[in-house]
Amino acid sequence: MPIADPAIQLDHVSRHYTMGETHVRAVDDLSLTVPGGEFLALLGSSGSGKSTLLNLIAGLDRPTSGAIIAHGQNIASLSSLDLARYRRNTIGMIFQSFNLLPRMTLEENIELPLRLAEVERSERAPRVREALERVRLTHRLGHRPTELSGGEQQRVAIARALVNRPKILLADEPTGNLDSNTGEAILSLLRDLQSGLGMTIVMVTHERPLAERFADRLAIMGDGKLLSAAVVEKGVAQ
Amino acid sequence: MKPRDLTDLAVRNLREALLRNALTTLGVAVGVASLVAMLSLGVGLQQLAAKRLSQSGLFDTIFVTPKNNFRGMGRPPREAASEKPPRALDEDARKEIEKLPNVIEVYSQVRFFTEVRFNGKPFATVVAGMPESSRNSGSFDGMTGNFFSSPAANEAILQIEFAKDLSDKPVSLVGQELVLRYAERQALASANAADASANSSEPTGGFSVVPKELHLKIVGIVETEPAAGFGGMGNARLLMPLETASALRAAQVNDLRDIVRDNTANKTTYPSLSVRAKSPAQVDALETSIKNMGFGVFSLLDASKSLRTFFSVFDLLLGIFGSLALAVATLGIVNTLVMAILERRREIGVLKALGAADSDVQQLFFVEAGVMGFFGGIFGVLFGWLLGRAITFGTNVYLQRHNLNSIELSSVPWWLVFSALGFAVLVSLVAGLYPASRAAKLNPVDALRYE
Numbered sequence: 001m002p003i004a005d006p007a008i009q010l011d012h013v014s015r016h017y018t019m020g021e022t023h024v025r026a027v028d029d030l031s032l033t034v035p036g037g038e039f040l041a042l043l044g045s046s047g048s049g050k051s052t053l054l055n056l057i058a059g060l061d062r063p064t065s066g067a068i069i070a071h072g073q074n075i076a077s078l079s080s081l082d083l084a085r086y087r088r089n090t091i092g093m094i095f096q097s098f099n100l101l102p103r104m105t106l107e108e109n110i111e112l113p114l115r116l117a118e119v120e121r122s123e124r125a126p127r128v129r130e131a132l133e134r135v136r137l138t139h140r141l142g143h144r145p146t147e148l149s150g151g152e153q154q155r156v157a158i159a160r161a162l163v164n165r166p167k168i169l170l171a172d173e174p175t176g177n178l179d180s181n182t183g184e185a186i187l188s189l190l191r192d193l194q195s196g197l198g199m200t201i202v203m204v205t206h207e208r209p210l211a212e213r214f215a216d217r218l219a220i221m222g223d224g225k226l227l228s229a230a231v232v233e234k235g236v237a238q
Numbered sequence: 239m240k241p242r243d244l245t246d247l248a249v250r251n252l253r254e255a256l257l258r259n260a261l262t263t264l265g266v267a268v269g270v271a272s273l274v275a276m277l278s279l280g281v282g283l284q285q286l287a288a289k290r291l292s293q294s295g296l297f298d299t300i301f302v303t304p305k306n307n308f309r310g311m312g313r314p315p316r317e318a319a320s321e322k323p324p325r326a327l328d329e330d331a332r333k334e335i336e337k338l339p340n341v342i343e344v345y346s347q348v349r350f351f352t353e354v355r356f357n358g359k360p361f362a363t364v365v366a367g368m369p370e371s372s373r374n375s376g377s378f379d380g381m382t383g384n385f386f387s388s389p390a391a392n393e394a395i396l397q398i399e400f401a402k403d404l405s406d407k408p409v410s411l412v413g414q415e416l417v418l419r420y421a422e423r424q425a426l427a428s429a430n431a432a433d434a435s436a437n438s439s440e441p442t443g444g445f446s447v448v449p450k451e452l453h454l455k456i457v458g459i460v461e462t463e464p465a466a467g468f469g470g471m472g473n474a475r476l477l478m479p480l481e482t483a484s485a486l487r488a489a490q491v492n493d494l495r496d497i498v499r500d501n502t503a504n505k506t507t508y509p510s511l512s513v514r515a516k517s518p519a520q521v522d523a524l525e526t527s528i529k530n531m532g533f534g535v536f537s538l539l540d541a542s543k544s545l546r547t548f549f550s551v552f553d554l555l556l557g558i559f560g561s562l563a564l565a566v567a568t569l570g571i572v573n574t575l576v577m578a579i580l581e582r583r584r585e586i587g588v589l590k591a592l593g594a595a596d597s598d599v600q601q602l603f604f605v606e607a608g609v610m611g612f613f614g615g616i617f618g619v620l621f622g623w624l625l626g627r628a629i630t631f632g633t634n635v636y637l638q639r640h641n642l643n644s645i646e647l648s649s650v651p652w653w654l655v656f657s658a659l660g661f662a663v664l665v666s667l668v669a670g671l672y673p674a675s676r677a678a679k680l681n682p683v684d685a686l687r688y689e
Contacts, residue, residue, distance in 0.1 A: 060591060060682045081595050088593025099588045099686070103254050113592045115243040160592070 006069075007168055007200035008034040008057055013066035013076075015052050015224075026052040027063070028224035036167075039194045039201040041215035043208055049224040050204045051172060057202060058091050058170050059083045071167060088117050092161030096173035098153040100145035100160070106132075107141045110160045117164055131159040134196075135189060151182035158189065162197075169193065171203040175210060183207070187214040239598050248605040255578065262567075262574040263614045269564030270618020270662045274654060275625040276560035280553040282626070282649040287545070288518075297518040300525055301536040302327065302335065302344075302511040325532040328507045335513055338527050340520040343371040346508045348483040349474060355417040356404045363400055365418065366474030367483030371514050380643060383412040383458030390481040394418075394454040400475035401459045411456050418454055418476075420488040421447040452486065454478060564662070567614070568669035571607055575673030579603070579680070586677055587685025600678035604670045611666020615659040622658070623650045 015027040026049045034040050042050040055061040056068055059075050068076050075086055087093075100109045110131055114124045132138050135155040145153050154174060161169060171190065175183030191214050194201050205211050211218055220227045239247075252259045291297050304327045325331065336344045348367035353360050370389045372378065378385050378395075386393045394416065401408035404416070424446050460477070513528065515521050525535045579586070586599055626648030634644035 055683050058591065060686075081597070084590070084593055084595035084598075087591065091593075093591050095686070099584070099591075101585055101588065103250070112589075115239055115247070116589070116593045116598060118240050118243075164593070 005036045006033045007036040007038070007071060008032075008202070009067070009069040010053075010057075011067040011069065013053075013056060013063045013068055015049075015056060015061065016064045025049075025224045027056065029066070030221075030224065030226050031066075032219060032226060034200060034202060036200055037194065037198050039191060039214065039216045040203070041211035041218050042202060042204045042221060043206060043211060043218055044221035044227075045206070048221040050221045052224075053221070054170055054172055054202065054204050057168070058093055059087045088113065089164060090167055092158075092164065092166035092169045094154065094157045094161050094169070094171045094174050096176035098145070098150070098157045098177070100153055100156055102145055105142050105144055106137075106148070106156050109145065109156060110163050113160060113164045127163055128159075131163040134162055134193065135159045149182075150178050151185060154178065154182075154186050155189070158186075158193075162193070167200060169199050169201045171201065171205075173204055173206070175205065175207060183210060184213075190214070239594075239601065244598075244601055244605050245609070248602055248609055251578070251582070251602070252606055252609060255581075258574055258577070259610060262570045263610045263617070265567040265570040266564070266611055266614025266662055266666060267617035267621055269561075269567035270615050270658055271621035271625055272563040273557065273560030273661070274619050274622025274650065274658050275629070275648070276556040277553060277654055277658075278622060278626040278648040278650045279629065280549070280556040281651060281654065282630070282647045284549045284553070285649055286645055286647070287549070291518075291545070297538055298515045298521060299537065300513040300515065300521060300528060302513055302528055303509070303534040303536070304507075305532060305534045326507050327509075327511060327533060331531070331533070332508065332511060334531065335511065335528060338524060340516045340524060342514040342516055343369050344511055344513050345369045345480055346484070347510065347512050348480060348486075348488070350420065350488045352418065352420045352488065354476060355419060356414075361400070361403060363476050364474040365420075365476045365478060365483065365488075367480035368395070368477045369480045369512075369514070378458070378460055381458050381460040382409055383456075386457060386479045389479050390485070391457075391479055392452065392454050392482060393457045393478065395458040395460055395477040396456060397475040397477070398459055398461050408459055412458060414456050415453050416456060418452045418478075420450055420452070420486055422450045423487050424448050450486070564665060568665050571610060571666055571669035572673060574610075575603055575607060575670060576676070578606075579673055579677045582677075583680065583685045583688045586680050587682045587688065590680075590682035591686060596678040599680070600674045603674035603677045604667060607666045607670025607674070608663055611663040611669075612659070614666065615662030618662060619650070619655050619658050626650060 010030055010032040013027055013030050014025065016023060016025050018024065028049070030049075030053065042053065044050045052061065056063055057070065059078070063076050066076065067074050070086070070090060073086065073090075075083060078086060100106075101112070104112070107128055110128045111124055114127060119127065128141075129138070132141070135158050137152060137155045137159065140148065140152075145156065148156065154177075158169075169190070174186055174190070178186060187210055190201055190203070193199055203211070203215065208218075304325065332344050332346075335341065345367075349364060351362070351364050353362055354365075355361070368386070373385050381395070383395070386395070396404070396408075396411065398408060401411055405411050513524065515524050521537050525537060528535050589599060589602075590596075630645075630647040633647050637644055
């Protein structure tokens with residue numbers, strides 16, 4: 001089935017490495033296409049290779065073989081400097097443990113990608129405010145992350161991921177450290193961003209019910225491969 | 239990242255582990271301080287020596303002689319059978335030399351051995367004429383009493399040992415009178431110049447020697463004789479204005495030699511002239527100019543060159559010892575930053591995930607090392623300066639207890655301040671090279687997984 005405007009194309013991607021004596025095929029000859037604007041959930045047991053795949057798409061890791069084409073660019077062949085630029089401009093990333101820098105205020109945490117992208121100082125404050133409005137968190141800007149609840153921290157992390165206006169948002173178990181209500185709220189927020197900003201979202205999770213409720217499509221991995229018939233078309237949950 | 243953001247982040251990171259980074263910075267400061275203190279002593283000693291030497295007049299004075307009359311007697315002319323007769327060292331030559339750039343004064347040395355009477359008792363001593371230029375040469379700094387009131391005053395300055403011979407209380411001598419007894423040359427009938435005449439055995443000239451007396455007022459007492467250089471006959475212990483001394487036409491040691499040699503001249507010639515340059519640095523060029531005029535020259539410049547070499551080596555050694563502490567301090571920087579990498583592993587991973595390039599991470603650690611070096615350098619220069627002051631203070635307390643003049647032992651010139659600061663930053667950056675590249679190479683996937 002041809003897809004008009006793919007955001008991400010994985011073409012026979014493999015990521016192998018050796019750990020001690022064993023040869024690990026974390027991602028093994030995997031092909032997958034994510035159309036622009038889709039909310040894709042990557043499911044699978046632990047060790048199935050879903051996080052490795054996410055890191056490959058994020059440009060934090062390089063495939064052993066195969067091509068990863070994001071918005072027309074094969075990131076597998078980028079130089080490390082261009083890869084950094086790709087992470088900065090095309091990708092936004094959130095994590096299970098939020099990964100906010102504890103000694104910076106919320107505002108500074110969100111500003112960090114703008115510093116890395118060398119955005120003018122005068123432009124930074126409005127961009128930070130805009131990102132915070134998107135995650136519905138405009139107060140407590142001067143607080144430190146540890147003074148916030150988990151859900152709030154994840155919102156700040158999402159704001160930080162959004163501040164450079166990326167096209168693709170990658171989420172690595174974003175609800176893993178949150179209670180179910182908060183987790184739902186976060187996923188609902190992600191869905192709003194997807195529809196509001198037209199973002200492509202790839203989320204790694206092992207909470208199938210949540211994924212089924214919020215994601216457009218579920219991709220199930222096992223042993224580094226996309227399981228047969230794993231790409232499940234699913235009606236948009238309403 | 240932009241430099242401002244980079245510095246901002248670096249300083250913020252340093253503030254986070256404040257105690258550890260402050261201690262590391264203190265280590266750098268101690269290293270720089272030891273370097274600055276050592277070098278300030280080296281520089282101070284060098285300045286002290288240079289000052290003493292320039293006060294002695296040895297290194298800014300050129301001794302000029304007619305070419306065939308280079309120092310010792312009976313020495314064969316260097317260029318055998320020279321084409322033209324050597325140029326006479328006469329008044330014209332003196333004026334010509336005086337017009338050369340950087341010349342303070344050209345004078346003929348007057349120095350003779352004679353007898354001084356004080357309170358009716360005779361004392362034998364060497365008397366020397368002091369040119370007016372020695373007033374400001376620093377030679378008479380710290381003397382008791384005053385310099386001569388005028389260039390032709392009948393006044394004397396005594397060297398302290400001589401003053402002690404004259405009286406138990408040397409200071410009380412200032413203002414008193416003494417009598418100088420000397421032998422005046424008086425030209426014989428046919429001689430028309432004072433010191434240029436024929437052999438005394440010939441009927442044409444020569445001179446006779448007549449005993450004379452002159453009353454001199456003691457105006458000051460000085461520690462050492464300045465310009466003790468080329469006179470021979472040991473140090474002069476009684477100093478008087480050069481003009482006064484010249485006017486005495488006292489018989490000098492060189493006179494007899496001149497009579498033997500210089501039997502043709504009809505005008506005043508000098509056996510030698512002393513040329514005082516503005517500073518020792520100009521002696522070399524001045525020497526060449528005078529040599530080109532056709533005279534023999536001699537100075538102690540070579541000696542001062544080797545002295546400078548000595549001080550360069552001395553400073554180098556002090557610098558090496560001073561740098562040892564700094565070397566230890568740089569290991570502290572390496573250690574601190576490597577620790578910081580371990581602690582901030584996850585943060586480095588986050589930075590990379592947010593789009594930091596390897597070079598951003600590298601620069602961040604690099605700047606952190608540089609900032610520690612910079613502050614370490616500032617405090618180090620300050621400590622080093624204080625240390626130098628303390629050593630000078632201690633030395634002077636000791637010197638004063640032994641009734642010696644205090645000295646400026648350490649000196650921190652601006653070039654030392656800036657080069658120490660620059661060196662501290664440079665060394666810290668070098669120390670930061672390894673941690674920075676290690677941080678940059680950190681695999682973000684591993685770093686993010688790190689708890």
